[in-house]
Amino acid sequence: MSKLFARHALLPDGWAGDVLIEWDASGAITAVMPGAAGEGVERVEYALPGMINLHSHSFQRALGGRTEKAGDSKDSFWTWRELMYRFARNITPEHIEAIAAQLFSECLRHGYTSLCEFHYVQRAPDGAMYARPAETAERVIAAARLAGIGMTMLPVLYSYSGFGEKALKPEQQRFKTDAQDVLRIVDALEPLRDAQVEVGVAPHSLRAASVAQIQDVLATLPKARPVHIHIAEQQAEVQQSLDWSGRRPVQWLLENMDVDQRWCLIHATHLDDEEVGGIARSGAVAGLCPTTEANLGDGLFPLERFLTQGGRFGIGSDSHVSQSAVEELRWLEYGQRLQHQRRNIAVSDSERHVGDFLWQGALQGGALAAGRPVGALAPGHRADVVVLDDDHPNMFGLALDEVLGSFVFSGNDNLVKDVMVGGQWVVRNQQHVAQQAIAARFKQTLAELREFR
Ligand code: NGQ
Ligand code: ZN
Numbered sequence: 001m002s003k004l005f006a007r008h009a010l011l012p013d014g015w016a017g018d019v020l021i022e023w024d025a026s027g028a029i030t031a032v033m034p035g036a037a038g039e040g041v042e043r044v045e046y047a048l049p050g051m052i053n054l055h056s057h058s059f060q061r062a063l064g065g066r067t068e069k070a071g072d073s074k075d076s077f078w079t080w081r082e083l084m085y086r087f088a089r090n091i092t093p094e095h096i097e098a099i100a101a102q103l104f105s106e107c108l109r110h111g112y113t114s115l116c117e118f119h120y121v122q123r124a125p126d127g128a129m130y131a132r133p134a135e136t137a138e139r140v141i142a143a144a145r146l147a148g149i150g151m152t153m154l155p156v157l158y159s160y161s162g163f164g165e166k167a168l169k170p171e172q173q174r175f176k177t178d179a180q181d182v183l184r185i186v187d188a189l190e191p192l193r194d195a196q197v198e199v200g201v202a203p204h205s206l207r208a209a210s211v212a213q214i215q216d217v218l219a220t221l222p223k224a225r226p227v228h229i230h231i232a233e234q235q236a237e238v239q240q241s242l243d244w245s246g247r248r249p250v251q252w253l254l255e256n257m258d259v260d261q262r263w264c265l266i267h268a269t270h271l272d273d274e275e276v277g278g279i280a281r282s283g284a285v286a287g288l289c290p291t292t293e294a295n296l297g298d299g300l301f302p303l304e305r306f307l308t309q310g311g312r313f314g315i316g317s318d319s320h321v322s323q324s325a326v327e328e329l330r331w332l333e334y335g336q337r338l339q340h341q342r343r344n345i346a347v348s349d350s351e352r353h354v355g356d357f358l359w360q361g362a363l364q365g366g367a368l369a370a371g372r373p374v375g376a377l378a379p380g381h382r383a384d385v386v387v388l389d390d391d392h393p394n395m396f397g398l399a400l401d402e403v404l405g406s407f408v409f410s411g412n413d414n415l416v417k418d419v420m421v422g423g424q425w426v427v428r429n430q431q432h433v434a435q436q437a438i439a440a441r442f443k444q445t446l447a448e449l450r451e452f453r
Pocket of ligand 1: 057233319
């Protein structure tokens with residue numbers, strides 16, 4: 001089994017018919033042949049490249065839905081963060097692995113075949129380093145292998161609680177790393193790198209890491225590895241940046257670092273016109289997480305202005321209030337429609353179909369952010385394939401150029417039927433191959449975590 005025949009496959013330049021896809025033992029695509037016969041090969045109707053989830057804090061999957069009760073004061077991103085810190089206090093490496101496996105199986109069932117883990121719970125509850133410095137990162141990677149999702153592990157640099165090297169708060173001690181710690185963790189992960197796993201780094205934010213520290217890490221990290229950072233998510237963050245340096249966060253980053261296409265700027269919500277153009281010109285990917293940004297009350301990314309200037313984007317599920325690629329893309333577009341009171345905004349001169357533009361755009365940006373050969377059904381790329389449920393009523397009677405519009409914008413059923421990662425089926429008929437064992441361990445973990453509340 002190293003071939004698949006698709007009546008319709010989404011290739012980098014659009015839909016093609018009767019496509020034979022072949023891959024090798026390592027799970028890399030060796031040939032993509034439109035107009036093939038494909039006798040004796042498994043046949044599917046609609047095949048898409050699997051989506052990249054470019055931003056995840058997987059442990060937060062166990063917190064979703066539990067922060068939706070109003071507190072005494074006006075709730076905000078910052079009051080949510082207190083709850084999240086409290087949740088992170090008691091979680092063990094075993095919990096981290098069990099939660100991640102559940103999350104990854106869900107992400108796969110909803111069309112993600114790769115995920116970038118922005119990983120910062122790296123110390124023990126008492127603030128000590130684990131005996132294995134990459135203990136918790138290794139757990140997340142183990143969960144990725146168990147579930148079968150491709151992974152970019154991003155150990156986080158996290159030293160300060162605010163601009164100007166403010167000391168960490170007690171509740172942030174589990175996250176504490178300096179440049180040396182991060183490089184030590186990256187080193188410890190080196191033997192785990194392979195076709196399914198890449199390792200980059202993530203300075204948490206300009207609140208939590210200084211430019212000098214980031215430069216120290218990047219001086220040692222190989223040039224091709226991805227670098228992710230949270231930036232300009234909240235108005236208060238922009239104001240704190242201005243108070244400290246007289247510069248806005250993105251402005252400061254662009255002035256002080258060589259930001260290029262290896263960089264992924266997560267959220268980048270609050271931008272002035274120059275920052276929008278600056279990110280677009282740098283080639284960096286804007287890592288947008290619309291459901292979490294909505295849940296946390298962040299604001300709306302200026303997508304239309306960014307796209308007009310050739311900006312690259314991808315999607316992530318961040319806090320995992322949603323595990324659906326469709327929901328992220330839908331809300332990415334809907335946020336813009338609500339704001340501008342117009343329709344069909346995420347398009348280009350050459351791609352007028354919103355669903356097609358969003359899926360293809362998020363594949364391209366996501367692949368850069370992942371630093372892995374993913375996001376395209378093309379030789380040399382991973383055989384990561386999503387098969388849509390062509391039997392579903394929503395898929396009935398569609399012209400080919402309506403398929404992705406229907407997939408992204410119509411209804412609430414999950415139209416992802418089968419999912420292959422690196423040439424292996426991991427979801428069949430909407431069921432993840434290890435779903436029951438993974439879910440049982442997740443429920444056990446939730447029961448244990450409940451005791452700490
Ligand atoms: C995080 N999450 O690290 O989990 C952050 C909140 C912070 C998002 N930014 C903490 N969505 O930014 O300080
Ligand atoms: Zn985040």
